[in-house]
Amino acid sequence: MSQRIRKAVFPVAGLGTRFLPATKTVPKEMLPVVDKPLIQYAVDEAIEAGCDTLVFVTNRYKHSVADYFDKAYELEQKLEKAGKSELLAVIRDVLPRHVRAVFVTQAEALGLGHAVLCAQPVVGDEPFAVLLPDDLIWNKGPGALRQMADLAEKESASVIAVQDVPREQTGSYGIVATRDFSGRHGEITAIVEKPRPEVAPSNLAVVGRYVLSGRIFELLKHTRPGAGGEIQLTDGIAALMAEERVLAYRFQGRRFDCGSRIGLVEATIEFALDHEDLAEPAREYMRAALAR
Numbered sequence: 001m002s003q004r005i006r007k008a009v010f011p012v013a014g015l016g017t018r019f020l021p022a023t024k025t026v027p028k029e030m031l032p033v034v035d036k037p038l039i040q041y042a043v044d045e046a047i048e049a050g051c052d053t054l055v056f057v058t059n060r061y062k063h064s065v066a067d068y069f070d071k072a073y074e075l076e077q078k079l080e081k082a083g084k085s086e087l088l089a090v091i092r093d094v095l096p097r098h099v100r101a102v103f104v105t106q107a108e109a110l111g112l113g114h115a116v117l118c119a120q121p122v123v124g125d126e127p128f129a130v131l132l133p134d135d136l137i138w139n140k141g142p143g144a145l146r147q148m149a150d151l152a153e154k155e156s157a158s159v160i161a162v163q164d165v166p167r168e169q170t171g172s173y174g175i176v177a178t179r180d181f182s183g184r185h186g187e188i189t190a191i192v193e194k195p196r197p198e199v200a201p202s203n204l205a206v207v208g209r210y211v212l213s214g215r216i217f218e219l220l221k222h223t224r225p226g227a228g229g230e231i232q233l234t235d236g237i238a239a240l241m242a243e244e245r246v247l248a249y250r251f252q253g254r255r256f257d258c259g260s261r262i263g264l265v266e267a268t269i270e271f272a273l274d275h276e277d278l279a280e281p282a283r284e285y286m287r288a289a290l291a292r
């Protein structure tokens, strides 16, 4: 698979129960960090990596994700009439012209592996990316997926983003064992979904960015329910490793776990402090709040 990836899959059919009651009507991917919904950060990262086809795996309650990427005729007309060209550009940039969005439905929530498999009719058998929008990755230089796509192309291999986590947290992640780590990457020799700390092969955790060989789809079709009774992407990757090289990659950048409330708060603070209009007032407010 020495091809450059063109297609990116966004599994967005989850329930987002950690953010109830907000997620009663707003999908968690639509929760904002400062002024953009989480999904937009992931979409921007995929486009920067070279993807031009975005596949959203949704469920019947997630109309707002499709609405968000649709053209907003009335709003555009109003902004145009009012001469608000900057805002017009902001809403048009949600999806650049050369990029197309495709929506597929995951009728039953059978797990992340199953969600990815739902994208097969659009992706076919070429290498592709998977991005979990809960994991917001921030980097001043090239985005995490761009770094991974470059490596995947150069090494003709699948690439999975990893990060060290405290051992007591292994039960929240896919955990990998690796060999021949050089620089930022090494070959994965084992991958396990959410192992208890006592049995985890390491404390190197999978983060929500994957560049995968199209071969994974056939393997996912035969993957039985695993951890939590769900069809796990991790188990599909374990099967892929028996046939092809899969690399772990320690990306450059900082990851915010926006699937948790504290992660979303941290991301909001960090992005506000980096925002050209908000940095100063945000800093002032935080100083005052901490002094109280």
Ligand code: G1P
Residues within 6 Å of the ligand: 112, 132, 135, 172, 173, 174, 175, 193, 194, 205, 206, 207, 208, 232, 233, 234, 259
């Ligand atoms: C999923 C994957 C897990 C990975 C994690 C990264 O788990 O199954 O392997 O480490 O994303 O965020 P989830 O957080 O959806 O339970």
